[in-house]
Amino acid sequence: MEKNIVILGLAPQGLALLRAYSIANYNVTAIGCKEDVGIYSKYGDIYVIDSLDSIINIILNKLYGNELIHITSDVILNYLIDHYPELFEKYNFFPKLKDAIVFRDKLNTAKFAQILNVPCPETFRFDDLAYCSKFKFPLIGKWNKTVGKTIFKTVIIDSYEVLEKTKDLPGFSNLIFQQYIFGECESDISYGGYWINGVEQVGIVVQQSRQYAGLASKVEEISNEPANVVRRYANKLLKAMDYSGFVEVECRVDDKTGVVYLIEVNPRACGWIKVLMKNFSHKVLCTNTDSIKVNERRKWINIVRDVRALLYGLKRSPHQFNVSDIFIDYTGHGVKDIFEITDIKPFFMQLKKIMNR
16 A cells, blocks of 8 residues: 555544554645644644645645545545546545545435435435425435535424525525435444445444434444445445445434435545544554454444533433443443544644633
């Protein structure tokens, strides 16, 4: 593997890659914006940018063309595709342009899934809804592509009145609607992996165990039948694309029917990718790190988000609050998002920013 690595985006997923490659003695250049916690890491050669245009200056003036470039940010990925697609021919980007064009676009992903007979919720643009009798409320609204900061990630729409109000939202033309799949937190199951030319190098299926504000605060590895289905979907989609790079395949199990639906594919490392880093370092980077034990059930916890989730759960259902389970979560096997005792500054800077809000 190429020993010169570039990481575009230093949110938690970019930070996880920065640490793994640096510890494996790769030469790492990392680029992040001021809001990214990874810019405070002790590892790598880090550039802090004020605008997306600055990324192009660094690529053109600092890189030699032989680096492997991991794009870990949706915003950066879409910026490069929309404004500088020719760079994908000159430089070795993961994901590849052909993969990113399909999977960055949720409508394209839904169409591709249908071709491969992978179940996906009915997905529409606003104008399509007026001529479609298939949909029924509730729907879930989401952004088709992430091109900048948004006022929400998803929104549930339960009436025509609410649907009409979405036309007043900034960026309305980028909004799509999916048939809502009923399920609890545990119904959200995702595959995360690293692929090269359509071949999986490492991969894992996880289930969300806790959420806060609709975002996962704890995930853990599962190996049941829904997990097998999710892995089959991932294999179908990624082999068909001859995919290269990190990827997350998000699915949801319908509580009413038990059907597993593909929700979306993220062509990059996901927020909880750190749970995969031990095996990635061992199998891909060939470090001396021990691989995961056969019976070890991997977990990931976002400490800041999870504390909020626990406090919220305690307030709502104090009788379900299990102190022993929480103690095991925080003292046993598992990874703690950006917390790393040997590179602690990103975690403390994250806390500082939260307290200053």
